[in-house]
Amino acid sequence: MEKSEKWLVGVDLGGTNIKFAFLSENGDILYRWSIPTDVSDAGNNIIPDMASSISQKLQENKQTTSNVKGIGIGAPAFMNMETGFIYEAINLGWKNIDIRSMLEQRLKLPVVIDNDANVAALGEMWKGAGIGSKDLLCITIGTGIGGGIIINGEIIHGTNGMAGEIGHITVNPENGILCNCGKHGCLETISSATGMVRQAIAEIDNHQESLLFTSYQQNGHITAKTIVQAAIENDTYALKIIDRSSYYLGLALANIANTINPSRIVIGGGVSKAGSLLLDSIRKYFNEFALPRVQMGADLAIATLGNDAGVIGAAWLVKNKL
């Protein structure tokens, strides 16, 4: 790294852990660490914890703030990205937190924030499966389903920060299960890790030959990881669940693609560890529902950055938005 280059601080603020990294201006991770998220006392300790952890690690690395360009943060929150104000972050216990000025006061460094799903998309665009794509759709399939949409190289936020809420696309309008959001039949109710587990348990007694039945008997529960693992081992019932989840993912992604015509669709999150098994299945249904020219334009790929997407995307914000 050249002497004149400044470090970028990327922060991925989650409900369980806060991941941090120092990155070079070309997006290489130089140093990384994480701390647990202290959600006690309505999350009042989170910002002091973040500030002192960054200060301490800069010291340990013999860096002063004059060598740092700024701090980028991805957070699971409704926010105003322009002002750096968070209206609500349910998993953190936060309401109306002016995170930007609180951190700027403590660290004397500029701060930029965005939604965690958007930041992960920026990470994949910069250094992951989205490299080279200016029109990118990222979907994160974990406990819930999130999305980040990049058009002409810029994240779109929409009129009140809700753009990319693709987990709440209604794919089963008539007989849909109740979603956390209050609606019925959202994509998230079927194709998220939680949705897959719900599917598995619903008909478990009819599939006593399945590895999932055995696992359920032994542990009293099933995880999405177990379903994915069983599917990789060719378990018929697990494959059926992956197929049904992929059907609705393919449908929703094709409908979004007919709308925004992306050049790449990147699938991340815990469930994406199913890899080509999941990807091939989603692609099959995507091709059934996307217009031929839309299909032609769009590559589907599994995310490559894993847990680093957040800190890398947050550093992208520091580099490009400060």
Place this chain on the structure above:
Amino acid sequence: MEKSEKWLVGVDLGGTNIKFAFLSENGDILYRWSIPTDVSDAGNNIIPDMASSISQKLQENKQTTSNVKGIGIGAPAFMNMETGFIYEAINLGWKNIDIRSMLEQRLKLPVVIDNDANVAALGEMWKGAGIGSKDLLCITIGTGIGGGIIINGEIIHGTNGMAGEIGHITVNPENGILCNCGKHGCLETISSATGMVRQAIAEIDNHQESLLFTSYQQNGHITAKTIVQAAIENDTYALKIIDRSSYYLGLALANIANTINPSRIVIGGGVSKAGSLLLDSIRKYFNEFALPRVQMGADLAIATLGNDAGVIGAAWLVKNKL
């Protein structure tokens, strides 16, 4: 108009008529006319016809090309907006037509083109129901269903010009009717004028009390206009068709809104003449399927420019893109 202001030429190139207008730089229509579209001979006469018609009308209005800023065109075509090259325009009989250089050669004026649905959206943003909205979704419900999406004040085209093809969102994936595009269950198969007529005829014999049955007996066919008129007159069967069409429109628009979070949704095209009857019905289902914060952000409105949207949007392109 100030002496230094130049005229803008807006052209709405359709399969039946070509609409033209001269506009002031603030988007007022100064003069308008139209000519039939000559689709004979693979559409080879269209560009010469356009050029000579514009020349003639400039002369009649005692204007020279030095008083004209340029020509904007909305066309029903797959194209490269950057180069002004049309790959295909099925309704015009065109394949691989370099419309920009052909017109520029003839008229010695710069030319800018875009897709007709996009141009209509720009028109509504500039002078119609979309005024003041930078994140705008326009849907045109006519023989087919088209869309134009504006994000941060700019039309989005997608990676190969297909953005906004919202008529081909799959809303009935399981029992869908075959669409012109080759897929099944597209929004267009149900909620377009054609789709509404198809619905009406399918069960006409079970609704002999309906005005639509009488009309069908008398004329041997039904039009979407008849359905809309009968619905306004409170015909139960016609209202049922409007309701079913609105259900799928509300579902598709809500799913798009959960994705791009627009501040306004403008509904245009022939079917939008049903006015508040249609709008209220779409809004009911939209609110059922859109996230609460997405609903809060989005006004639904009927387009106000009617047939002028195209020429006004085309003039916007001249003003802002040349």
